[in-house]
Amino acid sequence: MISFYLNNELIQTAAAPGSALLDFVRYDQHLTGTKIGCREGDCGACTVLVGELAADGQTVNYQSMTSCCTPLGNAQGKHVVTVEGINQASGQLTPVQQAIVAEGGSQCGFCTVGFVMALTGHSLGQQPATPHNTRAAMDGNICRCTGYKSLERAAEALGQQLAGRPATNALAWLSKQQFVPEYFQKMPAQLAVLQAEISPLPPSSPPTLLGGGTDLLVQRLAEVRAQPVQLVFDQRSRRGIRQEAGGRVVLGAATTATHLLESELLRGLLPGWEDFLKLVSSTPIRNMGTVAGNFVNASPIGDLTIMFLALGAELTLTDAAGAARRLPLHDFYTGYKQLAKAPGEQLTEISFPAPLPGEVFHFEKVSKRQYLDIASVNSAAWLRVENGIIQEARVSAGGVGPVPLLLRRTSAFLAGREVSADTLGGANEVMQSEISPIADVRGSAEYKRLLLRQLLTAHLLQAGLEIELV
Structure with a gap:
């Protein structure tokens, strides 16, 4: 049984944990303000807020998420907020809605709900x-209607209003200013009671591992919905970033891009x-997408994968019996969408030398x-430079x-x-002899070769190359 709050109502459902939160909200609960757009996490029309009780048990941390690729099971013990909530x-407009109206930020109106929820999440x-x-x-x-300038003006006006938001007890101020209803102030206590009553959803066997859902629910929704799943997104043991005594940085596999x-x-x-990570997808997807998911997806242009290859990352793979082995990330990929991972193994940690x-x-x-797009070409470099020499x-x-x-x-060579x-x-x-680009919708093979040359140039400029480029 999945238990969570949807707006101001406690929900308990036996629906499939691997189904999309979007479908549950619209078809089971008939809250149709959340729109169906691309179903790929790109358009943002299905944006909702997901609030998770903080470790202090006194506050709820809200993040915007695209409900089309949010597994319903990931709502367990949380507060999900749609535009109706x-x-x-x-029935009067919130300051976010009023700012969009005042600046003419809505024309057809289809996308407006997503903007409202994203800006409410920011508030x-x-x-x-x-x-x-x-x-x-x-x-x-x-x-696709406004050209964004009206929405940017609305965001600017909203920012001016939020300048008065206090650093402490902000929720009470936001409720008084009618950004959110009063019931939000009761939610920490309600979630604390709910979490004390529920148990983690038990994995079925053999399960499909499901993290943030930003890949599987896009490519294989019907299949995942019909299968038993093991939800790992909320496993706290798989979250977190720490530096060990020897200087090595260790990430839990369910650590998100955010x-x-x-x-x-x-x-x-x-x-x-921070600037590098902001090039990875968008805020709602970064709130959901996990590091392990990016690696296991095995996309040839996965942004996080490319970064961690250059950082010299090493993976910890653990089998069903608990036995662990380590594998360099660069040895993890054996072919297109093929991994050096046994069927029963799970990626549990990632580490790299600081x-x-x-x-x-x-x-x-x-x-x-610039944002919310798949790369034509991406590249990363780690260089140790002493006295102008690349060591x-x-x-x-x-x-x-x-x-x-x-x-x-x-x-x-370097x-x-x-x-x-x-x-x-x-x-x-x-480098040109090591790569084998193909022509596709993102560019010709020749174009990609040129791009990578330019990116290599950028890396060396960062390392101190001083030359007039032609």
Whole structure:
């Protein structure tokens, strides 16, 4: 039995844990304000808020999620909010809705609900209400009518209102300002009672592992809905980011991309980390997508995979008996969508050596849109540079082969050479022999070769290359 709060109502259902939250909301509960759009997590029309009781048991942390690829089972013990659940009993517009109306931010209206929920989630969040953060909250929403300027003006007006949001007891202030109804203030206590009463959903055998759902519920919804699943998204033992005494950084497999982006540890170790992670999908998808899911999906252009290849990541795989083995990430891919993983094994941890002074990490991505898009080509590089000489290198690339590539020969060529234009030229020659791009909707093979050359140039510029580029 799955138990959670949907708006202000306690829900208990025996529906399939692997079904989509979107379908349950619309077809079982008849809350049709949440729209069906792309069903791929791209358009944002199905955005809802999912609140999880914090460790202190006193607050609820709300995040925007695209319900089309949110497994229903992941709602267990949480508070799910649709657009029907944010209005006061009087039926008047919330400040978010009013700002969109005032600035003409809605035309056909189909996408408007998603924008409303994304901005409401931002209002409930911990991020400072800067113009940048308020606009960034909408990075998972697409509108084909307004040209976005009206929506950006609405976000700016909303940010001005949120400037008065207090640092403590913000929920009471938001309720008084009618951003959310009063029942939100009772939700921490209600969720605490609910979580004390429920048990984790038992896995069936043989189960399909299901994390954030951002891949499986897009590609295989009907199949996953009909199968027994083992939900790992909320397993706290698989979350978290820590640095061990020897300096190695360890991630739980269910750590999300948002956890990565917001990690103070990673931001401190990897300058530019926040900017790199913001190129990964969008806010609602980052809130759901897990590191292990990105790796196991085995996409040749998986952004996180490309980053962690360059970081020298190692995987911990654990079988049903609890026996664990370690495997370098670059040995995990044996062919297109093929993994060096036994059927009973699960990816439980990811680790990599923490960068030291004098080491440079850099990530680049080229796509048709800056945000919320799949890369045409992406690349990352880790370089250890001393006195202008590259001592060691790891360069990775996506979109130029059947698997995410660690460019071993290119990396070996760079080692021991000075950071110079000649080194760039020689490395590019080696690199071109290591890749095998194909022409597809994201570009011709020749175009992808050129892109990767430019990304390699960007990596070396980051490492201190000073040359007039032509």
